[in-house]
Amino acid sequence: xxxxxxxxxxxxxxxxxxxxxVPYHVDSIWSAQSLIDNPEVVEQIHYxxxxxxxxxxxxxxxxxxxxxLSRAKIENRLIELTSLAIDLAISAKKRxxxxxxxxxxxxxxxTSYMSDLVINEKDMLDNYRVIAGVLKNxxxxxxxxxxxxSIEANTAVKAGLETNLETWVSWTLQxxxxxxxxSGETIEQAFNKIKNLEPDAYLLNCCGANFITDGxxxxxxxxxxxxxxxxxxxxVVSTNNTNSVDKDxxxxxxxxxxxxxxxxxxxxxxxxxxxxxxxxGGCCGTTPNHxxxxxxxxxxxxx
Numbered sequence: 001x002x003x004x005x006x007x008x009x010x011x012x013x014x015x016x017x018x019x020x021x022v023p024y025h026v027d028s029i030w031s032a033q034s035l036i037d038n039p040e041v042v043e044q045i046h047y048x049x050x051x052x053x054x055x056x057x058x059x060x061x062x063x064x065x066x067x068x069l070s071r072a073k074i075e076n077r078l079i080e081l082t083s084l085a086i087d088l089a090i091s092a093k094k095r096x097x098x099x100x101x102x103x104x105x106x107x108x109x110x111t112s113y114m115s116d117l118v119i120n121e122k123d124m125l126d127n128y129r130v131i132a133g134v135l136k137n138x139x140x141x142x143x144x145x146x147x148x149x150s151i152e153a154n155t156a157v158k159a160g161l162e163t164n165l166e167t168w169v170s171w172t173l174q175x176x177x178x179x180x181x182x183s184g185e186t187i188e189q190a191f192n193k194i195k196n197l198e199p200d201a202y203l204l205n206c207c208g209a210n211f212i213t214d215g216x217x218x219x220x221x222x223x224x225x226x227x228x229x230x231x232x233x234x235x236v237v238s239t240n241n242t243n244s245v246d247k248d249x250x251x252x253x254x255x256x257x258x259x260x261x262x263x264x265x266x267x268x269x270x271x272x273x274x275x276x277x278x279x280x281g282g283c284c285g286t287t288p289n290h291x292x293x294x295x296x297x298x299x300x301x302x303x
Contacts, residue, residue: 061082
């Protein structure tokens with residue numbers, strides 16, 4: 001089995017779990033609010049993930065996009081807040097005295113999972129280029145994450161690759177359909193539409209842990225490049241096999257999901273590794289304890 005890169009876990013829910021307010025992500029600036037109100041909490045979360053075994057930490061810039069910041073009329077603070085998110089991750093790395101790689105996110109520009117809200121390709125690329133320009137030369141890797149459609153993923157990856165940084169793509173399978181993006185595209189269809197861009201790794205995230213298990217079986221047949229995933233702390237029953245756009249993937253997933261603890265999560269993630277995953281971590285609902293258990297499972301395979 002190949003050695004495995006351990007990512008960190010969720011940030012937004014972890015901030016809330018520690019007793020700090022995080023507004024609803026659909027109509028607010030969500031976890032970006034913590035950069036304004038409680039930056040020291042964000043830094044401590046990075047540090048705790050490193051202490052739990054993460055060697056790749058993602059800066060808290062998931063909600064730092066032009067459309068999301070415009071909800072609070074602070075889109076003019078994009079560069080300032082993104083730079084702060086970078087500085088907090090660097091500070092946590094220095095304090096830990098660990099060899100940690102820092103990842104910058106190119107997330108959905110609008111509400112996550114909603115493929116019908118993806119803006120036109122030209123404007124999307126312009127926006128992503130601005131974010132990528134702030135990340136360039138300040139992070140080690142760019143992660144185009146929670147991509148709900150091939151158009152969204154392709155555009156983000158283009159902007160990421162233009163920085164000449166290592167660029168990963170990660171699709172979400174949010175909803176109740178295994179092997180299916182919110183757009184209705186299958187993993188294989190999404191892969192075939194992006195493979196010519198040649199991102200450096202292919203991942204799945206923000207879905208049931210068992211969906212990533214199924215997805216690894218598909219990805220390993222499509223590429224020799226690194227594959228992996230980081231799931232929500234849940235398992236989801238697949239109840240819908242249509243290829244239409246899911247208009248409400250969050251509720252589809254919520255209605256068919258069961259929460260799992262960190263030990264169950266680690267057991268499921270071990271199946272990812274058995275199917276070729278070499279990059280693993282956590283997404284919504286995961287905590288430093290989840291990463292600690294992942295680290296135990298992968299001791300023999302860490303880089």
